Structure formats: C-alpha cells, structure tokens
Amino acid sequence: MAMTMNGSVRLGAGREAVWAKLNDPAVLKACIPGCEELEQTEDGGFRATAKIKVGPVSARFKGRVALSDLDPPNGYRITGVGEGGIAGFAKGGAVVVLQEDGDGTVLTYDVEAQIGGKIAQLGQRLINGSAKKIADEFFDNFAKAVSEDRRPPTA
Template identity: 45%
Template sequence: MHMSDQREIAAPVAEVWTALLSAESLLHCVPGAKEVTGNAEDGFEATVVQKVGPVKATFKGKVELSNLVEGESLTLTGEGKGGAAGFAKGGADVTLAPSETGTLLSYEVDAKVGGKLAQLGSRLIDGFAKKMADQFFTNLQTSLEGPAEDGEEAGEDAAEAAPKKSLLKRMTGG
C-alpha cells in the first residue's frame, strides 16, 4: 500500500524537525501509542494498541530513522509484531520545506501487513493505514500549533490573539 500527502504546519522547520526526532513527541503523535522510548540515533521502541476491523492487538516494534538531512528530510522505517494478529511494517519518506506560514511537510508512506490482519482485505487495511498516517500528521500538527480554538479563524490575527504553547516549548520548559 502506497500513499502520499502534505501538510502545512504553522511552526518553523527547526521545530518540526526536532519534534520528529523526539520520543516524547512521537508518543503524543502515534495513534494508540502507549510507550515510546529511545532516540533518533539508536532508534525508538514502541508499544501501540490498535483495532483494525474486528482485530485488536498490541504491537511491539522498533522505528529507525535514516537518510537524515537536517531540517530537510528523513526516512522513518518501522515494524511491529502483534502476536496472533500478525505484523505491520512500513516506512515513510518525510521532507520539510519552509513556507509562508511555517513548514510544508510532505510524506510518502509504504505499508505492509501479514497474518490475521492481511486476511481482513486490502480495502479495510488501506483505509486503516491512511487513517493512521493522517492521524499521526494531524497529531504532529496539533502538538506544534496547539489545538484550534472554536470559532477561531486561521491567520496571523488569530495566532496573535490566542498564543499557543508548542510541544517543543512545553518539552523544553520555554
């Protein structure tokens, strides 16, 4: 399964880059993550609980980062084993570029599943994989920008009227 998309994130490239390399940030961004430990150099260990159709499983896996070009691009590669449910593995090529409002994040994802999960059918699996990728990048965007306020209009005025504390600032106490 292959998919690609992009997101406009109202945060500087350096802040988005730092969030992608942080275990704490990944814990908040990966849907169903119960634990994420490790670092960008050695890789991350993760425990994720997900329900795909009728199959609910706890996946334990590892995520490695490669092809790091600071502030520009990286590749995330991961594999998780869910016991009797099967396995999921895949990767994402992520690129960052400065934009008028902050950072344009683009990604291409390839994912594969096996075991019981593979028996659910490609349409269900493809929809689930797209939902997971969308949720991850939505969570990343929210963690960097802060939650949207009800009735708040997008733009500089709204950002100035209701300053938001980004994940990076919360992490560093800034």
C-alpha cells in the same frame, strides 16, 4: 499484502521547530494513535508499543523504528518492523520531507509497507481506510503539538 500511502500537511511552524518535534519521543508518543510506550534507542531510533484496531482485529504491536538518510532539518527515511502476535506483522518505511512555506512548513510523506497475518486477511480496502484514519489522526495531533509552541504564554 503491500500498501502504499502518501500525502502532505501544512504545519503552522518553521522547519526547525517541526524537525525538533519529529525527533521528540514525548511529542510522538502523544501524537501516535494508540501509542502506549515510545522511547528513543541508543542508535537514534525508537522502540514502541501501540494498540491498534483494524476492523474487528485489535492487537498490541511492539516494534522498532530506525532513522536513516538524516538531513536536518529537511527530512529523513524511517524504516521499521512491528509484531502483533497472532494478529500479524507490519514492516516498511517512509520518506519524510520538510519544506519551508512562508511562516510554516509543508511535511510530505511517502510510505511503503508490507502487512501479514490475520490483519492482512481483512482486505485491502479496510486496511487502507484504517491506515488513512490513523495517519490523519496522527497529523491532526502533530499539527496541534507544533502550534502549541506558537501560542503566547498564559498569565
């Protein structure tokens, strides 16, 4: 089953700071819903394990993500594949673009993915709704992580 999703979010930090956070495994691990492990690989990509629930199906996905078309601090392409055992698989990619917007940055994303296995049998509406919820949660978490650097230090 094919799935597409796109959107944008305004973040309260400069493009360089957002770029740095987008490439920080500790920040990404804290922001990705259900992420249990995330480590950078020698080739500049990431290896991850995440527990994800879509409707009645809950699965632990293990996968690899590669970054390409790197254009610091303007954006990149992400491609990846994840295996969830009997629950199924997901593979696809996204283009991420960062644009300055006053004292902030607008992050725009365009995702294309293929989903198969038990999860794909749940139907397009349930999968799209779950994917949007996960994306919204990630961007809420990421916006908080980015804005934490802008707070004055506490005494």
